[in-house]
Amino acid sequence: MSDSNGVSFSKEELERYSRHLIIPDFNIEGQRKLKSAKVLVVGTGGLGSPLLLYLTAAGVGTIGIVDFDVVDETNLQRQVLFTVDDVGKPKSEVAKRRLSALNPNVNLIVHNTQLTSENALDIIKDYDVVADGTDNFPTRYLVNDACVLLDKVNVYASIFRFEGQASVFNYKDKEGKLGPNYRDLFPTPPPPGLVPSCAEGGVIGVLPGILGSLQANEVIKVIAGVGEPLSGRLFLFDALTFETRTLKVHRDPENPLNGKNPSQTGLIDYDQFCGIENGNKSGIKTKEISVGELQELRQNDADFQLIDVREPYEYEIAKIDGKLIPLGEIEGHVNEIASDKQVVVHCRSGVRSAKAIKLLEKKYGFTNLYNLKGGILAYADEVDTSLAKY
Amino acid sequence: MAKIIIPTPLRKFTENQSNVELNGETIQGSIQELAGKFPAIEKHLFDDDGKIRSFVRIYLGDEDIKQLDNENTKVENDSVISIIPAIAGGIL
Numbered sequence: 001m002s003d004s005n006g007v008s009f010s011k012e013e014l015e016r017y018s019r020h021l022i023i024p025d026f027n028i029e030g031q032r033k034l035k036s037a038k039v040l041v042v043g044t045g046g047l048g049s050p051l052l053l054y055l056t057a058a059g060v061g062t063i064g065i066v067d068f069d070v071v072d073e074t075n076l077q078r079q080v081l082f083t084v085d086d087v088g089k090p091k092s093e094v095a096k097r098r099l100s101a102l103n104p105n106v107n108l109i110v111h112n113t114q115l116t117s118e119n120a121l122d123i124i125k126d127y128d129v130v131a132d133g134t135d136n137f138p139t140r141y142l143v144n145d146a147c148v149l150l151d152k153v154n155v156y157a158s159i160f161r162f163e164g165q166a167s168v169f170n171y172k173d174k175e176g177k178l179g180p181n182y183r184d185l186f187p188t189p190p191p192p193g194l195v196p197s198c199a200e201g202g203v204i205g206v207l208p209g210i211l212g213s214l215q216a217n218e219v220i221k222v223i224a225g226v227g228e229p230l231s232g233r234l235f236l237f238d239a240l241t242f243e244t245r246t247l248k249v250h251r252d253p254e255n256p257l258n259g260k261n262p263s264q265t266g267l268i269d270y271d272q273f274c275g276i277e278n279g280n281k282s283g284i285k286t287k288e289i290s291v292g293e294l295q296e297l298r299q300n301d302a303d304f305q306l307i308d309v310r311e312p313y314e315y316e317i318a319k320i321d322g323k324l325i326p327l328g329e330i331e332g333h334v335n336e337i338a339s340d341k342q343v344v345v346h347c348r349s350g351v352r353s354a355k356a357i358k359l360l361e362k363k364y365g366f367t368n369l370y371n372l373k374g375g376i377l378a379y380a381d382e383v384d385t386s387l388a389k390y
Numbered sequence: 391m392a393k394i395i396i397p398t399p400l401r402k403f404t405e406n407q408s409n410v411e412l413n414g415e416t417i418q419g420s421i422q423e424l425a426g427k428f429p430a431i432e433k434h435l436f437d438d439d440g441k442i443r444s445f446v447r448i449y450l451g452d453e454d455i456k457q458l459d460n461e462n463t464k465v466e467n468d469s470v471i472s473i474i475p476a477i478a479g480g481i482l
Contacts, residue, residue, distance in 0.1 A: 238398070238408070248454060250454060250457060
């Protein structure tokens, strides 16, 4: 942790942080530690929004913001950093402007880039603590591995629909004992397509607010050295049932980074590690058709069948008049799928339709199925802009 | 009867039930019973060799079964078994 000796505060800062300063166990010492600390927040989305707002408000001295994305309409349901006026603008820049207005005493550093195996060590090395607010397995393993290699604490949270997980990884306690990291909990990620993807998942908007706030609290505890950080423990929250559990997490001697026989000394190709090849998120190879080609088929009244494997509630949001057979029910409707002409299968982004095609080819011998590349999202982008994107 | 808590991503295989009561005397027996009731869940928990997948953890109470007796860990009547899957984020 950065040295907090010699850190001083202006009158305005003393007033701003007064509710911290009068907590006996926190006081001006805790505030000095916050001011001298450097925290990197990876992702400015659902988790990153509350993380950044609270860490900035709390007076963390230096905050790094990593995001390469731009704000879009679907973000606003949970990403409370952003407003309607920000749609289309780079998230990290908008975040910086919003946070500067909240607390001008904080030094905000923008990394308007995707965290990759090439730049992660260079970006993370200058910070004391990393808060992982990312949304995909490759980046989670990348952040974890970089933190272990650089000896940084990784404050973790993850969400899915109504369920959240949080933990503090790679934390050294006061006796110098190192806690577990993400690879001790989950040595390898699920192969693409096995667990429901994020696109199928969705998330209730308040949940990242809850988990991101818990993360911010853990970051502050780690920096100030107060309380018991959530190290060696995994917190689980089910927002539907309001059940919480806190489970033990142990270091694994087989951990390739810092187990008994470490085999990994640097960063690796995390897309490959997670089974994602050439940006194909489903990891499944199928015959494909572009949205432009589909549009031609439709305009020419070609003899083909269009199957939509999404759920009825998605069909309500946007449709291109395909026959609706949700992926989970497809085996009960095999006889409704044509085998004597071209069949185009689509979903939201192309992952579920690839799964459907693989199943139908393997189990039922279909050879006439084409996956709509990019799904209805690509169709909405390139062909019919009146369709709602979700 | 022991209770097994089903995580959100796997509830679509358990008719949306968030927990299921089981009679098994060990973790192995309980999970086999679960897979017997809901066959589609099996491939999400076990690999082709019948081993628990490396992106899923099984807990008895607050302890990882790897710290106990793995799949042979005894299950009591009031035990709570948790299946903990890796989740990456709900946003894409």
